[in-house]
Amino acid sequence: xxxxxxxxxxAIAEVPELDPEDRGGVKAAATAxxxxxxxxxxxxxxxxxxxxxxxxxxPAKLHRYLKSLAAEGLVARDPVSQAYALGPEAILVGLAxxxxxxxxxxxEPALFRLRDxxxxxxxxxxxxxxxxxxxxxxxxxxxxVVNIRPGFVLSVLWSxxxxxxxxxxxxxxxxxxxxxxxxxxxxxxRALLPDEEPIEAIVRAVRAAGGIATVRDLYxxxxxxxxxxxxxxxxxxxxxxxxxxxxxxxxxxxDGPVVTALREEAQAVSGRLGWRPEARDPARLDGRTAxxxxxPSAPLGSCVERRLGxxxxxxxxxx
Numbered sequence: 001x002x003x004x005x006x007x008x009x010x011a012i013a014e015v016p017e018l019d020p021e022d023r024g025g026v027k028a029a030a031t032a033x034x035x036x037x038x039x040x041x042x043x044x045x046x047x048x049x050x051x052x053x054x055x056x057x058x059p060a061k062l063h064r065y066l067k068s069l070a071a072e073g074l075v076a077r078d079p080v081s082q083a084y085a086l087g088p089e090a091i092l093v094g095l096a097x098x099x100x101x102x103x104x105x106x107x108e109p110a111l112f113r114l115r116d117x118x119x120x121x122x123x124x125x126x127x128x129x130x131x132x133x134x135x136x137x138x139x140x141x142x143x144x145v146v147n148i149r150p151g152f153v154l155s156v157l158w159s160x161x162x163x164x165x166x167x168x169x170x171x172x173x174x175x176x177x178x179x180x181x182x183x184x185x186x187x188x189x190r191a192l193l194p195d196e197e198p199i200e201a202i203v204r205a206v207r208a209a210g211g212i213a214t215v216r217d218l219y220x221x222x223x224x225x226x227x228x229x230x231x232x233x234x235x236x237x238x239x240x241x242x243x244x245x246x247x248x249x250x251x252x253x254x255d256g257p258v259v260t261a262l263r264e265e266a267q268a269v270s271g272r273l274g275w276r277p278e279a280r281d282p283a284r285l286d287g288r289t290a291x292x293x294x295x296p297s298a299p300l301g302s303c304v305e306r307r308l309g310x311x312x313x314x315x316x317x318x319x
Contacts, residue, residue: 035065036074036090045085103230103239104136106272110241110265111138118258120243120250121146125165131156131177132165132240144223144246157181157199158189160227161242163213166199167206168229168237175199192218212259214252226252226259228266233274241266 038055052059066084069075073089111122115138125132134152156162156178166178178199194201206213216224225244229237243262252258
């Protein structure tokens with residue numbers, strides 16, 4: 001249920017009253033869901049007046065639904081402030097959903113779709129102690145020859161994957177790794193970066209691109225890559241989705257088909273992990289740009305999860 005502005009706010013006014021003859025309860029369930037989502041959007045706790053304003057309905061009408069939800073333990077009322085909050089049963093539902101918030105499982109269908117649609121090598125990397133670590137990789141019929149495999153630790157500073165993670169994360173250890181890589185880089189490689197504050201310049205550029213990082217022939221000649229962060233319900237980055245291909249036939253312009261497809265898949269996976277645009281507060285994250293609004297993508301199928309243990313690779317970097 002969305003309001004006319006497209007903000008995604010649920011409005012009870014849009015849900016017809018339950019027909020006494022309708023024993024299926026579908027309309028009542030939709031209304032109850034609107035109440036719970038409205039309460040969650042207000043931080044899980046709100047006065048009757050504030051919740052009614054959020055849902056654009058009359059407080060008396062809303063109160064009837066709240067009483068029914070309270071009887072089921074889905075909401076609770078503070079006897080002192082009279083405010084309503086999510087109840088213990090709602091918390092149990094949320095905890096169950098959180099346990100299923102697995103970025104590998106959620107991203108697996110997107111890896112397949114991007115591989116097939118773009119004829120690209122696709123992989124998923126998660127934050128590790130020494131940088132983004134590849135945990136899942138899919139190759140097309142004619143793969144690009146690169147030496148990355150599950151368990152490979154990617155460069156924070158020189159890979160598209162590392163740059164996407166760096167721009168999306170406030171983890172001080174990750175930024176320290178980037179500084180270590182910069183200090184250890186040979187002069188010819190440092191010359192590829194801006195002279196002043198090169199790490200900050202990279203982060204600003206990725207954030208300005210909506211969180212999508214791209215590299216072209218930066219580490220391996222003839223290979224281009226694009227990477228997008230995946231966020232969970234708290235707004236924290238959980239993984240990075242990356243696509244790569246031969247530069248000559250793999251355009252990575254900001255509005256091109258590769259980056260557009262990657263962005264849409266990444267936003268859909270983040271949505272499945274519980275992320276909403278308001279979960280990331282630009283002010284709280286030192287002024288960085290929040291990811292663009294979630295765009296619906298193709299339905300996510302279910303695939304068998306394959307977990308592969310991570311191991312440190314010491315040879316070259318790619319992606």
